[in-house]
Amino acid sequence: MTQVSIIGLGAMGAALAACLLENDYEVTVWNRSREKAVPLVAAGATLAASAEDAIAASPITIVCIKNHLETFRLLEPIKDVWQGKTICDLSTGDSVDADRLVSFLQSNGADYMIGIINAYPSGIGKDSTTIITVAVEETWTRHAGVIKTLGGRSTYIGTEPSALTALFAALFTTRQGFMFGMIYGALVCEKAGVPLQVFSDQIPVSIEMNNNYYKTFAATVPDANYDNPEASMATYAAALDDALSTFKSNGTPAELPQLFCDMVHKAMKDGLAEKQLTALVQHMLK
């Protein structure tokens, strides 16, 4: 049986441990507050006496606590267990703390994996779930089976923690763009006396249209092919100007539509009026 240790048995760590137990892994667990281990021990896990003992018990230890900094602080005092061990930190965190953790592990002879879990605990173990990881490729190859048990669509994107945190920021910003769009949309409706229930009921239509936005994005940005748009940047600019004018004329805070308008008008001044709206990616990086 493949041995895996889990440190941190909060909502996510407990789900990771339970999933591995269900898939016949030999699971050792440790949590700062011991009571959280009780149901997992009842389900077949072994409780380690310390974080150090948990690491000693398995070739790979998955850590899922508060963030990379807390993982570093937890592991730093530990001596003598590191040779041949892999630590996979699935706690959330920034690239500075991830880099510090990676340096610490490598200088002690351990292998690192850092990952982000793109799911709630209820998604752990599903075929559609993604855990995105960085590691030395050989480390990923050795442990991919464990990570893919936890999330069937898990993937490896190279060695650099900064790539992972950038990808997290990108995916989070994508979702938040939609959330902030709804928030500003509510403001303009409220000011105009449109019941927010009416607005809320119409949002699923926008969600369907977002699929087309995604298709345009995927068909244009990866290959930097911004020619022959179905709707040009100039067409979007006209609609964005109308929306901004509505926000302003009824006294709604308009920072978000103003930002959109500023970006497209700057790009059009630089000659991109007949390109895809997504050409902004290239234009704004200049």
Ligand SMILES: NC(=O)c1ccc[n+]([C@@H]2O[C@H](COP(=O)([O-])OP(=O)(O)OC[C@H]3O[C@@H](n4cnc5c(N)ncnc54)[C@H](OP(=O)(O)O)[C@@H]3O)[C@@H](O)[C@H]2O)c1
């Ligand atoms: N829940 C989600 O939907 C989700 C999704 C994706 C990623 N994540 C990430 O997964 C990580 C854990 O999230 P969670 O939802 O499981 O949180 P949680 O339910 O609040 O559990 C936090 C866990 O971390 C432990 N912990 C915190 N600080 C610690 C420290 N300094 N030393 C040792 N253990 C410490 C806690 O131990 P005690 O029991 O002793 O307090 C507890 O086991 C976070 O980084 C989170 O961002 C969570």
